[in-house]
Amino acid sequence: MECSNCSCIIANFEGNISLIHGTKIGDVEIKSGVCPNCTSPLVNLSAGKYLHDLGRLTDIKVSKVIYPLTPEDVKINELIPNIYSQDLLEAGLIINISPKASAALSRRCLQNFIRAEFGIIEKTLFTEIDLLINKSVFPSYINDTLHAIREIGNFAAHPLKDTSTGEVVDVEPGEAEWIFSLLISMLELHFVQGSLHRQRMDALNTKLISVGKKPLRFKN
Numbered sequence: 001m002e003c004s005n006c007s008c009i010i011a012n013f014e015g016n017i018s019l020i021h022g023t024k025i026g027d028v029e030i031k032s033g034v035c036p037n038c039t040s041p042l043v044n045l046s047a048g049k050y051l052h053d054l055g056r057l058t059d060i061k062v063s064k065v066i067y068p069l070t071p072e073d074v075k076i077n078e079l080i081p082n083i084y085s086q087d088l089l090e091a092g093l094i095i096n097i098s099p100k101a102s103a104a105l106s107r108r109c110l111q112n113f114i115r116a117e118f119g120i121i122e123k124t125l126f127t128e129i130d131l132l133i134n135k136s137v138f139p140s141y142i143n144d145t146l147h148a149i150r151e152i153g154n155f156a157a158h159p160l161k162d163t164s165t166g167e168v169v170d171v172e173p174g175e176a177e178w179i180f181s182l183l184i185s186m187l188e189l190h191f192v193q194g195s196l197h198r199q200r201m202d203a204l205n206t207k208l209i210s211v212g213k214k215p216l217r218f219k220n
Contacts, residue, residue: 002065006038013044021050029057030066043067076184077192083116084109084187091180099176106179113183117190126150138189145182149175 002009013033020028027050032043048060076085087109095102107125114120114128118135122128129150133143152172205215 003035003037003040003042006035006040008035008037010035010037013042026050026059026061027057041067077188079192080187081191084113084183087112088180088183088187091176091183095176095180099171103171103176103179106176106183110179110183110186113187113190138186142182142186142189145178149179149182152178 013031016032017029020030026047029046029048029050030043031046032041034040035042043066045062045064045066046057046060047062048057050057076088080088087105091102091105091109094105111125111128114125114132118132118137120128120131120135122131129146132138133146136143138146152175209215
């Protein structure tokens with residue numbers, strides 16, 4: 001297994017063992033201890049078939065560190081500012097544990113993004129999304145998804161004011177994953193693709209200037 005704190009590989013994880021019998025995925029073994037490299041606490045869950053005569057699990061179907069939580073599928077580009085990436089990271093970490101809390105973090109991140117980057121500040125996130133769509137700054141597939149999430153999330157019924165942007169409200173099945181995925185796409189388009197485009201334009205302009213031609217102009 002890999003330590004979630006220092007990323008070292010632990011060949012033999014020794015620790016306290018708790019055994020839970022008869023789950024749908026087999027017998028479950030929860031082992032807690034510390035990483036021999038960084039001494040940080042770890043909890044690992046394994047599921048398989050427990051052999052009493054051998055005193056161990058076999059045919060292991062699941063083996064995963066459940067503490068500390070790890071952002072296995074949360075890949076956030078370093079060009080995305082911390083003010084957004086921190087909310088994104090937390091939303092991704094808890095998306096399977098508490099969709100409500102994850103969606104609340106994503107909504108807050110979305111509202112902060114709309115307000116800070118586009119100067120749209122209204123009483124509800126519902127209205128802010130509507131105004132952002134009308135600006136047509138994102139491709140149609142992003143705007144279509146924004147519209148769908150705004151309707152499914154029923155943001156009009158849950159006003160997100162300045163002091164309660166992250167309030168926990170009910171979410172529809174799959175909504176937390178959907179809004180999280182949309183946020184990743186929007187932030188990457190705005191910060192990452194924009195940066196790559198400027199780098200390519202700068203490189204092209206350098207070549208044009210070197211041969212005595214005028215550089216191309218482009219909007220920031």
